[in-house]
Amino acid sequence: MAGGRVPMGLRVSVGQARLASERQQRSAVAVQLAEGDSHERFDACALIADSPWRNAIARQAADLAIKGFLADYPSTPAEWPIKRAATRVLLALNGWCFSQSRFVASGSYVSSLSALILHHDQGHLFHAGDTVVYRLRGAEIEQLTREHITDLGGYRYPSRALGMDASLDLDYLTLPLVQGDLFLFATQTVRGILLPSDYMQLIREHSADLDAACLALAERAAELAAGRGVSAESICFQLMRVDRLDDLWPAASDRDRLPLPPELAPGDEIDGYWIEELLSSGNQQRVYRVRDAASGDRLLMATPALEMSGSHDYLYLFDRQRDMLGALRSPHVNRLETSRRAPSYHYYLMRYIEGETLGQWIRQHADIGLAQRLEIGRQMTKAVSALHRREFLHQSLSPNSFVVDRHGQVVLTEFAACCPRDTPAEMARSLAQGAGINDFAAPEYWLGLEVGRRSDQYSLASIIYWLLSYSAAYERSGKGRPIAGMGRGGYLPYKPLAQKLRTEHDLGALEYVPLTRWVNNAPPSLDNLLRRAVSPKRSMRFRRLYELMVGLRRADAQTAQSRRRGSRQLQLWRAIALLLVFGWLISWWFK
Template sequence: MVPTQLSLNVGQAFVAPDRRRHRSSMSVRIPDEAGQLTAKGACALISDTSSRNAIAKQAGDLSVRGFLADYFSTPDHWDVKTSATRVLRALNGWCYSQSTFVEDGSYVASLSAMVFRAREAHLFHMGDTLVFRLRGAEFEQLSRDHITDLGGYRYPSRALGLDGSIDIDYLQLPLKQGDIFLFTTQAVRGTLMPSDYVQLIREDASDLDAACERLASAARDRAQSRGYGADQFCFQLVRIDQLPEEGRDHPGRIYGDLPIPPELSPGERIDGLEIQEVLSRTAQSRVYRVRDTRTEREMVMKAPSPELSNRNAYLEHFLLQQWVVERVKSPFVARVMEPSRPRRYLYYLMVYVDGVTLSDWARRHPQASLAQRLDIAIQLGKAVQALHHRDLLHQRIHPDNVLIDTHGQVVLTDFSACHMRDLEGHRRSRELARQLGLSEHSAPEYALDDSVGRRSDQYSLASTVYWLLTDKLPYELAPNQLRGHTDLEQLSYRSARLFNPEITLELDDTLRRALDPQRPLRFRRMSEFLYALRHHDGKGRTAVKSSRLLREPANFWQGIAGILLLLLVLSWLLR
């Protein structure tokens, strides 16, 4: 028996002589794929901006399209509140920053977004847009009006893009079959009464488009009779036609319907995939090289360890790994593969890279030139950049997690410690990395329980590059052996030129800065580090010298003092 799915009916109507000049935007998205509808739900939005905003239409459209695009791209195992809140905060930050470049306008907009998932609705509201629920004969406003009165004009407050930080109203409520939700804007205030809404919607609730047209016509007539503009009304209705069964409110394909694969050996098959080789067995996961018996493709399968069947916390992180591989598009990051058959177990597939680890490559190519090694370093840096662009930290960059294929291209693998970078996640990111085990290339802040971030990955990348160029580590004491902040004094950088005379002063200085034990003293951005690696031959010497002077002020001022003393002696002798 096929389980029932959430089913919605939608209607919309605008009152506007020219839709291109309308300052309101609205939309409903119902995923076609049953799995995405179960995991993410359906979404209805309405956005509105001020009549005095020169780019009102663009601001409204951008807020609606931006939310829909990003919300349905969040990991499936995130709950609705986490996904929507993170998307809205990121969207708010972008709108706020872009408004500074616009004259006579802004990307400020009121926004109400409702996510219908399983048997619940989740409302996220900012500003003064209006959301009502009609249940039976009861007509109730769900949103709050956030309005500021300035000089006789009323403006929305707590709106999207109005400030760098934002307070989001959140309401979670159970759904009933037959519930009707109305989305509209402040322009309708003073036209229709609650009884008018109920009557006009119930007149023929089977056709929601017609119901919206009735609402729009009645609001326009009422506004014109009272002598004010009636060209900015919009109405959107969403009706709950069918709810899924009780107990099926969590994506079954994540936990219930997909068991963890058993222990597998070469020659065994699972979902049409023949195990060719066991690549890795750890306490958390199993990694196999497999062959698809239908397509003959070789791939890499990663699955949770069978001992972790009841550890949902790790399973959630395992699914984040899959999301990383699916969403990060870079030739330098391992790519996901779609199975040729439906999956009956929890795992994901990646492209099989015919190559060797960076550790093996270095052993096989002891005579490789400095240029070859730096090319590998820059490719690896681009891989880390691709993760950072998705606000992800890798946290396990070291030679054994880097593959070099037969064409010399770098592919970054092993996302077991990957974590979303956000203001609240520093502690979780650090704990995850420590749980999986630190390496000699881990940044000092992991061992010292300090905040971690993109510059922590920069340290690990620089340490790996240092090892690639010298076959040594930058410090005699490995950072993962630190026991307290006092141990930082023992981290004295060993010049890479001591082990490889081909390394220029500029390149050594670049590595020194990226490997600074103090995270704030490293390069601000990965792009700055990669630029310095590319210009290791002395180009851009001024910037490098400046950074060296900033980090070694004692030598600089001693030199200045010596020059001044010499000038003083000369002036005395010439009297």
């Protein structure tokens, strides 16, 4: 297929070439463009697969893997994030291939597979095995996949592939797309035969016809491989070029064509809900405390700001926030409340939690110990983890995002900048900026870099650092005026980033302030944990929030152990002191 067009706006050109006949080939390539409802799952999908076996039955694994993926992936639920949907399909295919291998006398249903899914302005790459995917952007070429191979007796075999084991470990990579990006898919055989300069030259010579470019690559590779005894049946190329990106801003959902509510004040009524107080007034969203006139129950009402009436991108994300709250079940995340009456305006309701924001609560409980502060940190981590499991980012975590209820339970209640992980990068940044970038935001928000779950990890760890270092002395000193190095009553791991960051090179100049400088009884392991979680470089932070949770639990155990050890030492010294006093009394009595 020389070119293709997706109605929503994404336009790609495709080229393919294989030198082997249909009966000889062990590899397979395919590109599928979305049609109809498939646009919810992808705009375009390109795959390459390669089987290591020459057995006529076993080598079908590559073709069956691609056909199975393209048949099943578009049918996955639309609310599933791309990563979850594709992973589920690939795990099912892996299980099927692994089970079929027992019916093959010579060989097995094993296949390397690389799949690139394009959706909006993002690419999602899934990979297992030794197939190769490159990205050509301008004059640069970059290999996106790493080869999972093992050398045995001079032969190279896949160490990880579809159908090789009952479990499957996939590499996953997200890629911001740029118009003109060119993706080259190749079998592992051509590695070491063609140089990057060969790819660039031959593709540039045939840029108008990608089929011709692939054929030129295949013929050149076969010519150079002839003296090495490499069979042409394993040489396969595919090219996919992004000619035009999808529209960045999706339209608001069809089910919500209701008008936005006007600016509301205490005493106003809307759909049977009386406005009691405006709790949050951001550039994009308002949050009110309301009372149901029929039941008397207090609720929270979130509404888009009236200025956002013409912003389809924001209204789309506002609806996704509501859907996320409706599907999420966690005691540490606020839940959606169903309206008892048909709404006449665009809003959603949440339960109202009696309590104080974390910032208010810690001012009233500044004398609590390290163990209780660590417990609050673990509860906050559970809340953010619940969002991440639903493939959502929060993007604006701060102490005021959490409420501590009357029972001491921490609940996440603010979602103004919350969005799905697969939200186009520009849209996600615009949402975060509209909600306001606070002192706890990761450096990538200040520099306009790519953000993700590790960005939330930075914000969360900064809040925990602030919580652990919070002291009532701040309130007394300066009568509440800001003090250098402090952030709203507690310390921050770095000086305010807005004052320090201008370019990405400035990240190396940031100096972490050890927590032990402010908290004498903090174990060194806790300091090391937070130091990594707030690393200026996103790639150096923990891969999952679970690792931060485990670290906080261990720090709490070490703190408790230290308290017990200190208590035992205190008891020992008390006993020694009593013995000395008793001995002195005896000696005095018998004088």
